[in-house]
Amino acid sequence: MLELDNSSSIVQLNANEELKADYNSLINHPSIQENFEIQSYKFSHNLAPLDSITFTGSETNIYDAVVQPQKFFKDRNKAIVLLTDGNQTSGNNYSYASIDTKSAIYPIIYGDTTNYPDLKITQINVNRYSYLNNEFPVEIFTSYTGSDAITTQFKIKSGNTTLHQEQIRFSKENSSRIINLNLTSKKVGTQSLKATITPLSIEKNTSNNDRNFAVEVIDQQTKVLILSDVMHPDLAALKKAIASNQQRDVSIQNTGDNPDLNEYNMVIFYSPDNAFAKAYNQAKLLNKNTWTITGPSTDYDFLNSKVSSYSIEKDEEVDEVQPILNTSYTTFNLEDLAYEDYPPVQVPFGAVRMNTAPDILMYKSIGDVQTQQPLWFTYEDNNTRHAVLLAEGFWRWRAQSYLDQKDFKNWDDLVGSQVQYLASNKRRNRLELDYETFYYQNQKIIINAQYLDKNYEFEDNGIINMTLIHKGNSQRIVRPFILEGNSYTVDLSGLEAGDYRFTVKVENDQLNKSGALSILEFDVEKQFISAQDTGMKQLLGVDGVYYQGQIDRLVTQLLQNPLLKPVERASTSYASLIDWKYLLGIIMLLLGLEWFLRKYSGLI
Structure with a gap:
């Protein structure tokens, strides 16, 4: 098998013409054509039949080029000839690949393997989001290949504006440097930045001296108000879940505080009664999104008078129910959450009647009976969004989340998704x-x-x-x-x-x-300044690696390898001159004829 490296790093190292020439020399070599069945492949991010040579692959997976042919032709003796620069950018480390007894690997390395002085930005770590006018941390990993001590300039720019610059020093002993700094997000939207190391005058490759990165700047922090006139463990579980995301600010107040709802993105009414009348009126006037949660002192007559999209039958009794997650819920995305085994909560005994089309997040399960009654649902009313949770004691769900997973993520993510949905007035679109x-x-x-x-x-x-x-x-x-x-x-x-x-x-x-x-812009194939033969030497030994211009030596080794010698197989089979079944039939016929003649002649 002939496997050709079709990645763009071959062009970067100016080895494309030599590689193509050697490939053509191999497939047209008389001895190769006479003794081998030639199959040609190309590889970059994966292995594929060779239909054209373009050297445009954006990744190089040499591991697959070594391993896959062994699986394709596992029952046949084969030679795998790899034409590559030895630089791998994806996949497992090929120097640790296994080679079966029916395979012989012959790598040919293209490009200059000499190590030249080189400065490189190897990695940048940065948060994807930042708030407007806030500082965000940036971590830059830089490296130096060379023997002399050098000093160079490091900069971070946004367009033509320099945001940070400093001098950094490298030497053979201190060949890497981590730069940690804080930048300020100054405008909303995607802030594109560029980190640069001033190249050395003798550097051959300057493509790896800069790296682009970006941060999306957000101009808001969600402010959530929990309005409640009772003290209950549910409030603590709710507040902690909302505050687990630093993008949210949550406060708990009672109706006597007369909070200004216009200062908040959304309002949570916990266990509402007549004292909530002013807050409900203000929320409706301001077109605020709300989340109503029933509790120990909920006045259902008052609640039914303030909302028209649903009503709850008044009953002094309560039910102990468990939640059943609706996997078809579409208002916001759900991970693979499961709440069937969570502790029961107390819900109003009366039935819920909907006067609008709700999107039900959870149904009630009473004992072994799964009802179609909503436990947790959302709906839209004109330009506003609303959620309703008919449950008291859901603090146990957050505790159960910790018992199951050793963290609160299961519950906190669900509450966070609900808050994110309600914190925006964006309507649901088709x-x-x-x-x-x-x-x-x-x-x-x-x-x-x-x-x-x-x-x-x-x-x-x-x-x-x-x-x-x-x-x-x-x-x-x-x-x-x-x-x-x-x-x-x-x-x-x-x-x-x-x-x-x-x-x-x-x-x-x-x-x-x-x-x-x-x-x-970022092309990992442009980060190399030389070919690499170290991995191949580790895989096959020093004598097992070939270089451009050594085609004749490679052909000689291919023809001399005992594994690849043609094998002549012969099979011999023997057949009886006279089939014994027919012979037995003839004998029986003659014996019968003799008996008949003797009988007829009176000899028996």
Whole structure:
């Protein structure tokens, strides 16, 4: 098998012409053609039959190039000839790959293996989000290859503005440096930044001297008010769950404090009664999103008078129920949560009657009976969103979450999703997109879409296309969405770096949605300044590695390897001259004829 490295690092090392020449020499060599069945493959991020040589692969997985052929032809003796620069950017470490007894590996290394002085930014760690005017930490890993002590300049810039600069020193003994600093987010949106090390005058590769990164700046912190006139463990469980996210600020007040609801993104009414009248009126006047939670002193007559979307039968009795999670809930995404074994909570005995279409998050389970009565549901009323939880004692759910998983994440994430939904007045749309505001060029870029029909149920026959326009050169790109399970996806991997605006349109419906995203430049294949033979030497030994220009030596070794010698096999089979079955039949016939003749002649 001939396997050709089709990644862009081959061009980066100016070895593409030599590699192609050696490949053509091998496939046209008379001795190779006479003694071997030649199969050609190319590899970058994966192994594939060789149909063209482009040297455009964005990743190099040498491990698969070594291991996969052994699986494909495991019952045959084979030679695997690898034409590569030895630089791997993805996959397992190929120097630890196993080689079976029927395989012989012959790597040919292309490019200069000499180590030159080089400065490099190897990694940047930064939070993806930051609040406006807040500081955010940045951690930059830098390295130096060389023997002389040097001093260079490190900078971080936003456009033409320098945000940070300092001198850093390297030597053979101190060849790496970690730079930790804090930057300030000064404008809302995606803040694109660039870290740079001033290159040495003798550096061969300066592509790895800078690295782009970005931070999405958010201009809000969700403020949540819990209004309650009773003290209850539920309040502590609720507050801790909401406050587990630093993007939220939560406070507990009673109706006597006369809080100004306009200062909050949403309001939670816990165990409401007549004292909540002013707060309910103010919330309606301000179009505030609310979350009503029934408790020990809830006045159901008052509650029914203040809301029109549902009503609860008044009854002095309560039920002990357990929650059943509705896996078809669509208002916000749910992870694989399970609450069936959680402790029971107390709910009003009376039935709930809905006067609007709710989205039910949890149903009631009474003993072994799973009812269709809602325990936790959400609904929309004009331009506002609302949630209702008919449960007292849900603090036990947070405690159970810790007992099961040794943390509160299960419960806190659920409450957090509910608060996130209620903290925004954004209406539910039939076309929803799930995407990030920026991506790195070397990563897989997948955008998901949810398309619902007019009844807000998933529609699986949509024709959805995304049209992107590059803001720099106005290039127009159209990509279709593919149906995968209960969502549509489009793969934007391979797009050039830059800022894009896009429109997603449902062709068989009058729905569309627009947005913008950025693709930050980063080509991992450009980070190399020389070829690497260390991994191959570790895998096969020093004598098992070949270099460009050594094709004749390689051919000689291929022809002399006993494993690869042609094997002549012969099989011999023997057959009787006279089939014994027929012989037995003839003998029996003659004996019978003799008996008949003797009988006829009176000799018997």
